[in-house]
Each structure stands twice: as structure tokens, then as C-alpha cells.
Amino acid sequence: MSAEEEQFDSVLLALATKHRGGVPDFLHTLASFLRRKTDFYTGANPAEWEKLLLDVFRKESKLALADHEAAQRIKQEKERIEFEARQKEMNESKICDITDEEAAAIIKEEQDKKRPNVPDTTASAGGDSSSREDISKPIEKVEDETEKSELGKLLPNAGNGCTLDKYMWTQTLQEVELKIHFDVISSLKARDIVVNIGKKTLKVGLKGQEPIIDGELCGEVKQEESVWVLQDSKTVIITLEKINKMNWWSRLVTTDPEISTRKINPEPSKLSDLDGETRSMVEKMMFDQRQKEMGLPTSDDRKKQDILEKFKQQHPEMDFSKCKFN
Structure with missing residues (x-):
């Protein structure tokens, strides 16, 4: 898997986790975006964009199946080796x-x-x-x-x-x-x-x-x-x-x-051995844990504060003095 393929993983994962309906809802959001923000459906005849979608999904499906089969072969080989090792140990030890x-x-x-x-x-x-x-x-x-x-x-x-x-x-x-x-x-x-x-x-x-x-x-x-x-x-x-x-x-x-x-x-x-997405998640978790222990704002709290400050700067005519935010 190339780095180019993974560059949007964190964004897409964050987006996918917000869809309670799972993959169908996630795909519906993507299709809706193409309808509302592009000429994907109207810029070509239906046969063309349908073929494009099928080609893309068929290609990814073949890759997924190949990866799955390779993983199964590795697992079966590992199980075979472990089984033979156990049998050998039992025979030698006469358990x-x-x-x-x-x-x-x-x-x-x-x-x-x-x-x-x-x-x-x-x-x-x-x-x-x-x-x-x-x-x-x-x-x-x-x-x-x-x-x-x-x-x-x-x-x-x-x-x-x-x-x-x-x-x-x-x-x-x-x-x-x-x-x-x-x-x-x-x-x-x-x-x-x-x-x-x-x-x-x-x-x-x-x-x-x-x-x-x-x-x-x-x-x-x-x-x-x-x-x-x-x-x-x-x-x-x-x-x-x-x-x-x-x-x-x-x-x-x-x-x-x-x-x-x-x-x-x-x-x-070996945090460096983790993939980018998992490593970012672990580092964020460790940072938030230390912040909570010290009574300081977590990364999510800081993000909310930054958004609020930007909103205040964009709307100086509004009075926030009497507002309470959670």
C-alpha cells in the first residue's frame, strides 16, 4: 500500500465514523456530494459514469480479495508450522x-x-x-x-x-x-x-x-x-x-x-512501527490523558476554543459577554 493511497485515510476515517448507518450511509454521502457539488451525473451519459464507478470498485475488490487470500495463506502456513512444532515437541518429550x-x-x-x-x-x-x-x-x-x-x-x-x-x-x-x-x-x-x-x-x-x-x-x-x-x-x-x-x-x-x-x-x-492513523490516535490519547490528570484542556477542548475565538473575530459586532459555553 503506497503512501499516496493512505494520505486521506485519517480524513475519510473521521468522516466514516460519523455515519451510524455504516458503509451504505457513507457511500450515500459521497454520491450526494458528487450530485450537489459537481457535474458528475450530468456531464456524461449514465453509461459512462456507471462504467467508471464499476471499474474503480472492481479494481479495489480484486486487490482486497488478493490481500485476504494472501493473509489466509500466511495464517494457514503459520498454523501448520506451529502444529508440526508442537507435534515434534510432544514426540521428543513423550508427554x-x-x-x-x-x-x-x-x-x-x-x-x-x-x-x-x-x-x-x-x-x-x-x-x-x-x-x-x-x-x-x-x-x-x-x-x-x-x-x-x-x-x-x-x-x-x-x-x-x-x-x-x-x-x-x-x-x-x-x-x-x-x-x-x-x-x-x-x-x-x-x-x-x-x-x-x-x-x-x-x-x-x-x-x-x-x-x-x-x-x-x-x-x-x-x-x-x-x-x-x-x-x-x-x-x-x-x-x-x-x-x-x-x-x-x-x-x-x-x-x-x-x-x-x-x-x-x-x-x-515502537510507536514508529504503527501506521500513521493509529500512531496519531495513540499520541492524541496519551496527550489527552496527561492533560486531564493536570486539569488542563484536552486537544478537543482546545479545538473548540480555537473555533470559538475565530468566530468571535469574524463577528466583532456580536456581544459574547453574557454567553455561557460548555
Whole structure:
């Protein structure tokens, strides 16, 4: 899709959203404009302008169908690859249905074979004690009175998330990535790990042991688009696809301490990767959110004020001193 095609998208989208009747109403407005403001219908015979319209819509229809078919092929190929990968992992791991107690017994037996002492299976965000230096710290001082409410909240880490004792997470506007490192002596396999991703819940841990995470997520996620992998046989990485892509999460689960979303740096969130329309919408939303928090006018309020001021300048003979505007 060329930049030339997209140059009027924001204008047309704003216009389309004002039509409650959807596409039919939107097309009716365009046709009405051509009737009232141009000689589109009268400047040529009906066969000519009808052919012009059909040619344009048929061309766009072919492009839309081609894009849809390509997207379907990519989706099917992705699903095939993922299915084959799961089948391969199951075959290699020889996964079978066992209880949590049986799984815990198997893990303990394998660990006991390698050394006499039972290994420490507590989890940490970085895998060693030095990572405690990277744990997110609370905000103890603010320079602006409007930020007093942020005192006590944690500063976001470099990935706009939070680093805690047992795990760390980062986020963009589209997704959340969670990383948990297990301090175990022997290598873990997928069958040793419990990962349950719900629409609004998450449970992660080792089978037969107290879960590291078991609670309600800060926001809803797309279960079918959320995945997890076992990295280096000791680290679980979970990617959660957000449903609401306009909000930052202030915590991973509701029992976590809250981070200050006002301190988030949008640069790592890859705003530059968004299309122009979505990026403009997100930047406007973030600006309006900060303005509201500081008790200042939003972008829409400013626009209304500008229109009113221009109207006053164009009509100096009118007295607005006793008028009240909402």
C-alpha cells in the first residue's frame, strides 16, 4: 500500500465514523456530494459514469480479495508450522497424562539422581542475586505537584514494565512479555511446567509446586495469540497479546505493586512501527490523558476554543459577554 493511497485515510476515517448507518450511509454521502457539488451525473451519459464507478470498485475488490487470500495463506502456513512444532515437541518429550503429584515425584527423582541434595526451585527475575540491583524501585520524590499521586508507585523498567523478585515483564501497546527464570540444577522440559493463559487470568509454575504467578491480569488478552516458550531449559518466556491496544498496564496481575504509567517512555513501545492513523490516535490519547490528570484542556477542548475565538473575530459586532459555553 503506497503512501499516496493512505494520505486521506485519517480524513475519510473521521468522516466514516460519523455515519451510524455504516458503509451504505457513507457511500450515500459521497454520491450526494458528487450530485450537489459537481457535474458528475450530468456531464456524461449514465453509461459512462456507471462504467467508471464499476471499474474503480472492481479494481479495489480484486486487490482486497488478493490481500485476504494472501493473509489466509500466511495464517494457514503459520498454523501448520506451529502444529508440526508442537507435534515434534510432544514426540521428543513423550508427554503423557499424569497427575501433578506424579510429575513432582518424577522431577524429584531425576534431581536426586544427579546430586544428593534437593535443588532450590525458587524463581528469580534474572537468575542470580546480583539481579536484585535491577528490581524496580518506588518513586520517593516528584518535582511537580501534579505528580504527587505517583509517590510510592514503582518506576517502570527499561521495557516499560516491572522487575520483581521472581520475574520481570515488559510491554508495548500491543503486547506484554513475561520472563521467569527457574534456579534448578537439571534442565526443564515443557511437561515440567504449568502455564495456563486465560482471557483475564494467568498461572505459571512447576508441576506439583506452588505457582510463581496465579492471579487476575491487569487487562484482557487474546488467548489464541498468546504463546509461551522454554528458553535454555530454565527460562520461561510468555508473550501476551493485548485486546485493548490503547492502554499501558500498571501491573501484570492485580496482586503486583503498581508502576507509574506516567513515567513510561513510549520510545521502546515502537510507536514508529504503527501506521500513521493509529500512531496519531495513540499520541492524541496519551496527550489527552496527561492533560486531564493536570486539569488542563484536552486537544478537543482546545479545538473548540480555537473555533470559538475565530468566530468571535469574524463577528466583532456580536456581544459574547453574557454567553455561557460548555
